[in-house]
Amino acid sequence: MSHLMRLAVRLWAACALFVCSAAAQPAPAGFTVPIAYYKLPNGLKVALSRDTTAPLVVVAVYYKIGFRIEPRDRTGFAHLFEHLMFQGSKNLPKGEFDKLIEGNGGINNGSTRFDFTNYFEVVPSHVLEPMLWGEADRMKNLALTAENLKNQQGVVGNEVKVNVLNQPYGGFPWLDMPQYANKNWFNSHNFYGDLKDIEAATLADAQSFARTYYAPNNAALALVGDFDEAQAKRWIEKYFASIPSSKLPPQPDLTEPRQEAEQRFSRTDKLARKPALGVAYQMPPRLTPEHYAMVLLDQILIQGDDSLLTRELVKKRGYTNAVEGGINLLGNQFDYNGPMLFIFNLVHDANVLPDQILAAADPIISGLAEKPVTKESLDRALVKLRSQFYQSLTQFGGFGRADLMASFALFDGNPALINSLEDNLRKVTPELIQKTAKEYLRRSNRTVLVVEAGGAPKAPASAGGVK
Amino acid sequence: MRFLAVVGMLAASLSAQERETPPPLGTPKPFALPAGETFTLKNGMKVTMAEYGAIPLVSIQASVAFGKANESADQVWLSTMTLQLMREGTQSKNAAQVANEAARLGGQLQVVPGADQSTVGIDILGDFAADGVKLVADVLQHPRFPESELERVRNDLLRQVAVQLATPRAQATQAFAARLFPEHPYGRMFPAESQLKGYSLAGIRKFYGENVGAQRTHLYVVGRFDPGVRKAIEAAFEGWPAGPPVKRSPPTPVATGQLVLLDRPDAVQSTLYIGLPIGVKPGDPDYLPMQVTNTLLGGSFTSRITNNIREQKGYTYSPFSAVTNRYRTAYWVESADVTTKVTGDSIHEILYEIDRLRKEPPDARELKGVQNFMGGIFVFRNTSNQGIISQLSFVDLHGLKDDFLRTYVQKVNAVTRQDVQRITETYLNPARMTYVVVGDKSKIEESLKPYPPK
Numbered sequence: 001m002s003h004l005m006r007l008a009v010r011l012w013a014a015c016a017l018f019v020c021s022a023a024a025q026p027a028p029a030g031f032t033v034p035i036a037y038y039k040l041p042n043g044l045k046v047a048l049s050r051d052t053t054a055p056l057v058v059v060a061v062y063y064k065i066g067f068r069i070e071p072r073d074r075t076g077f078a079h080l081f082e083h084l085m086f087q088g089s090k091n092l093p094k095g096e097f098d099k100l101i102e103g104n105g106g107i108n109n110g111s112t113r114f115d116f117t118n119y120f121e122v123v124p125s126h127v128l129e130p131m132l133w134g135e136a137d138r139m140k141n142l143a144l145t146a147e148n149l150k151n152q153q154g155v156v157g158n159e160v161k162v163n164v165l166n167q168p169y170g171g172f173p174w175l176d177m178p179q180y181a182n183k184n185w186f187n188s189h190n191f192y193g194d195l196k197d198i199e200a201a202t203l204a205d206a207q208s209f210a211r212t213y214y215a216p217n218n219a220a221l222a223l224v225g226d227f228d229e230a231q232a233k234r235w236i237e238k239y240f241a242s243i244p245s246s247k248l249p250p251q252p253d254l255t256e257p258r259q260e261a262e263q264r265f266s267r268t269d270k271l272a273r274k275p276a277l278g279v280a281y282q283m284p285p286r287l288t289p290e291h292y293a294m295v296l297l298d299q300i301l302i303q304g305d306d307s308l309l310t311r312e313l314v315k316k317r318g319y320t321n322a323v324e325g326g327i328n329l330l331g332n333q334f335d336y337n338g339p340m341l342f343i344f345n346l347v348h349d350a351n352v353l354p355d356q357i358l359a360a361a362d363p364i365i366s367g368l369a370e371k372p373v374t375k376e377s378l379d380r381a382l383v384k385l386r387s388q389f390y391q392s393l394t395q396f397g398g399f400g401r402a403d404l405m406a407s408f409a410l411f412d413g414n415p416a417l418i419n420s421l422e423d424n425l426r427k428v429t430p431e432l433i434q435k436t437a438k439e440y441l442r443r444s445n446r447t448v449l450v451v452e453a454g455g456a457p458k459a460p461a462s463a464g465g466v467k
Numbered sequence: 468m469r470f471l472a473v474v475g476m477l478a479a480s481l482s483a484q485e486r487e488t489p490p491p492l493g494t495p496k497p498f499a500l501p502a503g504e505t506f507t508l509k510n511g512m513k514v515t516m517a518e519y520g521a522i523p524l525v526s527i528q529a530s531v532a533f534g535k536a537n538e539s540a541d542q543v544w545l546s547t548m549t550l551q552l553m554r555e556g557t558q559s560k561n562a563a564q565v566a567n568e569a570a571r572l573g574g575q576l577q578v579v580p581g582a583d584q585s586t587v588g589i590d591i592l593g594d595f596a597a598d599g600v601k602l603v604a605d606v607l608q609h610p611r612f613p614e615s616e617l618e619r620v621r622n623d624l625l626r627q628v629a630v631q632l633a634t635p636r637a638q639a640t641q642a643f644a645a646r647l648f649p650e651h652p653y654g655r656m657f658p659a660e661s662q663l664k665g666y667s668l669a670g671i672r673k674f675y676g677e678n679v680g681a682q683r684t685h686l687y688v689v690g691r692f693d694p695g696v697r698k699a700i701e702a703a704f705e706g707w708p709a710g711p712p713v714k715r716s717p718p719t720p721v722a723t724g725q726l727v728l729l730d731r732p733d734a735v736q737s738t739l740y741i742g743l744p745i746g747v748k749p750g751d752p753d754y755l756p757m758q759v760t761n762t763l764l765g766g767s768f769t770s771r772i773t774n775n776i777r778e779q780k781g782y783t784y785s786p787f788s789a790v791t792n793r794y795r796t797a798y799w800v801e802s803a804d805v806t807t808k809v810t811g812d813s814i815h816e817i818l819y820e821i822d823r824l825r826k827e828p829p830d831a832r833e834l835k836g837v838q839n840f841m842g843g844i845f846v847f848r849n850t851s852n853q854g855i856i857s858q859l860s861f862v863d864l865h866g867l868k869d870d871f872l873r874t875y876v877q878k879v880n881a882v883t884r885q886d887v888q889r890i891t892e893t894y895l896n897p898a899r900m901t902y903v904v905v906g907d908k909s910k911i912e913e914s915l916k917p918y919p920p921k
Binding site: 104106123134137155166226273 | 486487488489490491492493494495496497498520521522523524554562563565566567569570571572573574575576590591592618619622623626627629630632633634635731733734735736738767768769774777778779780781782783784785804805806835836837839840841842843844846847850851852
């Protein structure tokens with residue numbers, strides 16, 4: 001647990017631990033997530049789901065500001081600002097909110113994603129009211145200082161160094177692939193941030209950002225766990241209702257042009273001793289029938305030992321230890337709101353060329369466009385999704401459930417969508433999967449990224465025992 | 468020292484009197500550990516079943532007293548290779564059939580090599596618990612060890628070693644373990660390429676036979692399932708021979724008082740791994756006081772070292788200290804990846820915080836906060852299927868009494884301010900620590916001269 005805590009500290013790649021795998025999936029008959037949903041007059045969206053399994057409650061506040069739409073001359077700013085939200089507010093000087101949480105038996109975290117920034121606590125049930133008070137305080141009255149900005153510029157710089165600059169495969173493919181694959185700046189800039197941009201951020205930037213985006217009409221609050229619903233509603237009213245709404249700027253155009261030709265890039269990773277390969281496909285629009293078909297195709301192709309590419313590239317050919325990837329590597333298949341990539345990636349030996357790997361994968365992928373999948377394969381994909389959906393509901397004290405509720409509230413105004421996922425997946429026919437594979441898994445819709453191993457020993461790599 | 472000129476309280480423009488105070492806490496709700504049932508099969512295999520949760524999932528996990536600890540010097544990662552090969556099919560099912568069956572149940576077979584114990588398990592839909600038990604039983608008892616997959620598995624492991632050893636963290640932990648545990652398997656984290664290339668199928672089969680069997684296994688079934696699954700467990704495991712008895716040879720760890728500098732040219736950060744063996748094992752009177760001390764010193768976000776080198780100085784992103792408990796031995800480590808030019812400064816601040824706690828006890832409010840935190844985390848840990856298994860398996864590995872978990876929170880709360888000072892003084896002596904630093908030698912060597920302190 002304490003290891004998780006460490007990584008959970010303001011770490012967006014922390015989703016690797018508890019959100020990425022929170023593949024949000026079908027709610028089978030027999031378990032419906034109870035949801036109460038309403039809006040305060042100031043626009044704050046509130047979604048509640050009671051579960052008395054454990055005397056814990058999750059408080060999650062999601063702001064509809066992700067790194068995608070951060071200021072153009074301030075790459076990495078949405079994430080830097082996330083750190084500033086932990087640096088003190090009017091009634092809770094720096095460090096005091098953390099102490100209020102940990103000192104009462106809870107844990108907290110925040111993360112910055114494509115289309116939202118979130119803040120959450122998992123605390124013993126009797127600590128709910130101070131958490132709502134504290135979240136409202138930083139929504140209303142963030143206390144920004146030059147000293148704390150400077151301190152967090154140092155921390156964020158170190159975050160980029162430890163996760164990207166001093167790591168083999170640092171940023172591959174979650175950070176670099178969107179930059180290669182996408183055409184629209186909003187989707188294709190370096191969202192961890194150039195160190196220069198992070199250093200250049202000013203207090204005025206932060207104040208303006210807070211005023212614009214950190215307002216109740218741009219936020220959703222989700223509670224999951226053991227709480228009294230009527231009492232929770234009274235507290236939410238008491239602490240959040242007086243926070244004024246802001247005038248939100250129009251949403252910029254995030255669309256990506258239809259991709260008509262395969263793109264291919266290569267870069268050298270000075271620290272890597274083995275080469276790697278990443279392949280990304282532009283996704284269909286979110287929550288369309290084709291999107292649900294891609295959620296199933298992800299399972300069929302790369303998730304689990306039974307998946308087709310794992311079988312071909314790992315088990316049959318021995319090209320790699322594992323085929324990794326998925327839809328939205330910084331979250332799950334549903335908690336985003338714009339263009340998205342389906343990515344698979346792997347590390348391989350130098351004596352196997354990227355084109356050999358692609359030549360082995362291509363017939364498997366194009367096979368899905370040529371004929372419908374079998375019922376057995378589709379059924380396995382559905383049951384894996386059901387099980388993963390259940391796991392996401394229980395994940396991290398119930399945070400996985402709060403994530404879906406808050407995302408569906410924030411982007412769709414309807415957290416109860418969490419209960420429609422299984423139906424929508426079940427509606428997907430083998431024919432739709434085939435049609436979706438034909439349009440979205442076509443070669444001309446993909447980007448191939450080759451990572452060369454700049455850190456490999458000079459002597460030719462051993463042939464090992466590849467079959 | 469710069470530490471005394473801390474920026475700490477500048478965040479709010481209001482004085483303490485003008486601030487609102489947080490609303491009061493409610494009344495804590497009771498928490499009971501999930502009730503479990505443990506029994507032993509005739510062949511000596513232990514089974515624990517615990518019904519937990521509202522969502523129809525079950526975790527099935529066999530912990531086997533088998534792992535790195537059983538490897539001799541010429542067998543590094545032989546346990547890993549044996550376990551990897553156990554994923555490649557059983558006498559009655561090939562690897563693809565095993566994978567399909569796992570997926571049909573809603574899961575994936577997990578085989579995780581460990582130091583003192585390794586696990587074979589699966590997280591699946593609760594309705595399929597009996598089939599999950601059967602699959603885990605089959606993988607454990609009837610591995611196929613197919614010749615056809617040997618070279619591929621070997622090459623995967625060679626690739627894995629190369630990938631891991633390119634990370635500064637693996638380089639640091641390898642060096643640290645080698646210094647603390649010379650002449651013991653714990654100290655041999657990675658195999659040489661030539662060594663991995665030498666393992667034969669016959670050797671793997673022999674190693675499996677010497678180390679895997681009913682007496683060494685404890686099966687956990689936790690979650691939502693039909694209690695009738697007990698019959699499936701008995702049917703699937705009763706025929707398994709008792710096999711080898713549990714064998715353990717705890718090390719005599721070394722407190723070196725040495726600096727180990729590994730050059731990583733051009734590294735933008737230095738990876739620090741600073742710590743020492745501590746002669747406290749789970750169940751000892753000093754065990755929970757040590758846990759409390761660690762949490763206060765570096766083991767939580769609000770801890771002293773983290774507050775200093777992250778929240779005040781901005782030297783690092785994810786500093787953390789932890790006590791790692793192996794069978795009958797343990798060590799404490801503070802780890803951090805710090806910006807290259809503040810490498811020496813970071814160590815200075817870490818030692819400053821250790822020394823401060825050696826000299827004076829924490830104040831009562833700070834200690835109470837840490838105790839509350841640990842009490843809350845204890846609940847959190849015991850409220851997921853995997854978390855519950857991990858707690859039960861910890862109790863089993865360390866041979867703890869039944870009341871270890873039941874009295875945990877009470878004993879944490881009984882730790883005093885003086886205990887924390889005494890523990891730091893007794894166990895965390897900077898002169899005895901091993902200081903592993905992975906970084907750009909040309910830039911940091913000079914700043915490391917004072918370490919270890921005399």
